[in-house]
Amino acid sequence: MSAESISNTGAARARKVDLRVIGPLVALVVLILIGVMLNPNFLSYSNVTNVLARSAFIxxxxxxxxxxxxxxxLDLSVGSMAAFVAGLMIMAMNWLSVSMGDSVVVILLGIVLALGAGLAAGFINGILITRAGIEAFILTLGTMxxxxxxITWLADGGTLSLGSGLSSLYSPVYYGGxxxxxxxIIVFALLxxxxxxxxxxTAFGRHCAAIGSNEKVARYSSVHVQRVKLATYVLLGLSVGIAVVMYVPxxxxxxxTTGLLWELEAIAAVxxxxxxxxGGFGRVWGTVVGVLILSLISNLLNLTDFVSPYLNGxxxxxVIILAVVLQRNSGPAR
Amino acid sequence: MHKTLITATALTGLFASPLLAETIGVSIPAATHGWAGALNYHAERTIERLEAANPDLDFVLTTTSGPSQQVSDIEDMVATRNIDALVVLPFESEPLTAPIQRVADGGVWVTVVDRGLAQEGIEDLYVAGDNDSFGRTAGTYFAENLDDGAKVVVMRGIASEVDNERVAGFEAALEGSGIEVLAMDHGNWNRDTAFGLMQDYLSRFPEIDAVWAADDDMAVGALAAIEQAGRTGEMIVVGGAGMKEMVARIRDNDTTVPVDVTYPPAMISTAIEMTALGVSGAAPVSGEFIIASELITADNAEDFYFEDSPY
Structure with a gap:
């Protein structure tokens, strides 16, 4: 939908097609075209839904x-946070199922716990960054x-697995729809x-952009800078919790190894x-396109023998650099 | 009184233990994946057992997450704990070769586990699994049990010497069997990566007869993807290492998972026990000890199932 409206504006002002706006979309379309040429199964229903569902976590x-x-x-801790919350959730659900059996209630409690743990972890990051004044990069490197x-300690170096009864009861949350x-896919789209x-x-969205472009001016404009920044980390923690709720089933x-490098993939997508x-400018639809670009690349590489697997990275x-160059190319001209 | 005694013992321990007892340093990679987790589990268990059984033996266990940290760990062990023997599973061969050589030159007994050093003749004892046999065993099973012209997809591990040896063994066993390898990509010994890779294999190839997921973690991911696509029953999945969930499936005659190939993480126990023997001079143990990969089938699965193991 946003894609359509963008191309409409593009057509209306044919002279001013702004690559900075449509850059990521161009990259996405090019990737899709390459995919169609390389493998007839690329646009098959199962491949498309696979790629979309896989993209959902990141x-x-x-x-x-x-x-x-x-x-x-910035938050570098989200990948580890996801692994930790997933571990907590699995342990809690296994523990609850001993007394309560493999019931839907146990799963609901697990979901509540995952969301709560994500929220709490985000709050800890946020409060330390805003109140203790620690650089976000260093603090989240630490929490990462x-x-x-x-999670390594909880799992004793191995793997934490959900009991088989709970697992089959919970798996429709990923596989069903x-x-x-x-x-x-539905949750990802709604979010x-x-x-x-x-x-x-909303005022919140604009406050975020205002703080990102100039924190001092934002403060003088009576934006609650610390509160808004804290809220962004709490929101991110909550979204990690939601991702885990979809990941565990x-x-x-x-x-x-759960969630390894998710933080970098998420940042790259953004x-x-x-x-x-x-900071100072953000667009969520662009992030969605970014995530799809990243998943499509690995999907395409798996669907072909185009290049040696050693060169996947x-x-x-x-592709990441090209996608960014496409939208920044007007920068140096000024 | 009691307190003084403890302090005195502690001091004696600090200054005089190298004279009284043998200290064995154990340096292994941190538990970052299932197999390494089991390695840690077996190392800790063996150390506990040996320390309880033998008060003269002292152990220092370090787990590392990278080669440079492992070098520092080993240097610290020599400098501060004055170790008599070192059991090491090198994180990487090249960067660890020179530091371990220095340790060996200092008169310390060196046991190298699983990953050989870049230069021969440094270690007193070499204990390892057999990567070539690991791949060959799976390949031989395919060659003997699949029809001529059968189609196989392969999930490789993290690009490394270990992975190359396994794949070479696998390919050698398939040679001349008429089995076609459709694709080989890296699943990085990771469940999630393997899940995505298997989904893509399933979209790409309408017909697959067998999957060699060269590790049980990857086999778990592959099995989930096959089930999601509703293609269970079309193909068999052979993993490797001997994860207990996989062994249980074989034992229960799961038709999708007929066999598994071992690569026992308990080899660290073999190495520690043999080193303790060697250091105490109780029996000659220097040389090489290669643990072959075995085929786990429904008939012998019971022998490979360890309820308490984390893996």
Whole structure:
């Protein structure tokens, strides 16, 4: 929908097609065209739904990350946080099922716990950054290590697995859905729309951008700077919790390798989408496009023998840089 | 009185223990994936057991998350704990070779586990799994049990020497069997990556007869993807390492998972026990000890199932 409106404006002002706006979309379309040429199954229903459902975890987190980055912050801890929350959730559900059996109530309690734990973890990051005045980069680098160690410790170095009864009861949350769309895709889409509305049309979204572009001016304009910044980290923590709620039913397990490098993928998706890394401007629909670009690259590489698998990382790097160059090319001219 | 005694013992321990007892340093990678987790579990268990059984033995266990940290750990062990023997699973071969050589030159007994050093003849004892046999065992099973022209997809691990040896063994066993390898991509020994990779294999190939997921963690991801696509029953999945969930499936005659190939993390116990023997001079143990990969089938699965193990 946003894609349509953008191309309409583009057509209306044919002279002023702004690559900075449509850059990520161009990259996405090019990738899709390459995919169609390389493999006839690329646009098959199962492949498209697979890619969308797989994007949902990073996507949901990246939506939260868009707000943090727009307000001039950063959070490196989300990948480890996701692993830690997933571990907590699995342990709690296994523990509850001993006394309560494999029931829906146990799953609901697990979901509440995951959301609460995400919220709390985000709050801890936020309060330390805003009240103790620690640089976001360093603080979240620290919590990243802490959560990663905690999940390794909780899992005793191995893998935490959900009991098989609970696992089969919970798995429809990832594999099931309505109208041929699985739940992760639906949740991702709803959150994206909600995020876009909050970013564009609410005072909170504008405060984020104001703080990101100039914190002092924002303060003089009576924006509650600390409170808004704290809220962005809490929101991000909550989105990590939501991502975990969708992640755990997939394989029913968490280990020290869960969520590895998710933080960098989420940040890359946000920046590819056109949000400024230094803050001050953010767009949620761009983030969604960024996430889809990242998942499509790995999907395409798996669907072909186009390049040696050793070079997968290089291809990803090139596409990320190109997608960003496309939208920044008007910068140096001034 | 009691307190003084403890202090005195502690002091004696601090200054004189190298003279009284043998200290064995154990340096292994941190538990970052299932197999390494089991490695840590077996290392801790063996150390506990040996310390209880043998008061003269003292152990220092460090787990590392990178080669440079492992070098510092080993240097610290030599400098501050004055170790008599070192059991090390090198994080990477090249960067650890020179530091371990220095330790060996200082007269310390060196046992290298699983990942060989870049230069031969440094260690007193080498204990390892057999990566070539790991791949070959799976390949041989495919060659013997799949029809001519069967189609196989392969999930490789993290690009490394270990992975290359396994794949080379696998390919050697398939040679001349008429089995077609459709694709080989890296699943990085990770469940999530393997899940996505398997989904893509399933979209890409309408017909797959067997999956070699060269690790049980990847097999878990592959199985979930196959089930999601509703293609269970079309293909078999052979993993590796001997994760207990997989062994249980084999034991219960799961038709999708007929066999598994071992690569026992308990080899660290073999290494520590043999080193303790070697250091005490009780029996000659220097040389090489290669633990072959075995095929777990429904008939012998019971012997490979360890209820308490984390893996």
């Amino acid at each position: 996507g949901i987190i990246a939506i939260g990350m868009t707000f943090v980055i727009t307000a001039g912050g 290590g802490i959560y990663r160690s905690l 309505i109208l041929g769309l699985s739940w992760p 994206a729309i909600l995020g876009e509305i909050v970013m564009r049309h 997939r394989l029913g397990s968490a280990s020290a 920046i590819i989408g056109g949000t400024l890394l230094k 290089a291809i990803q790097g090139v």
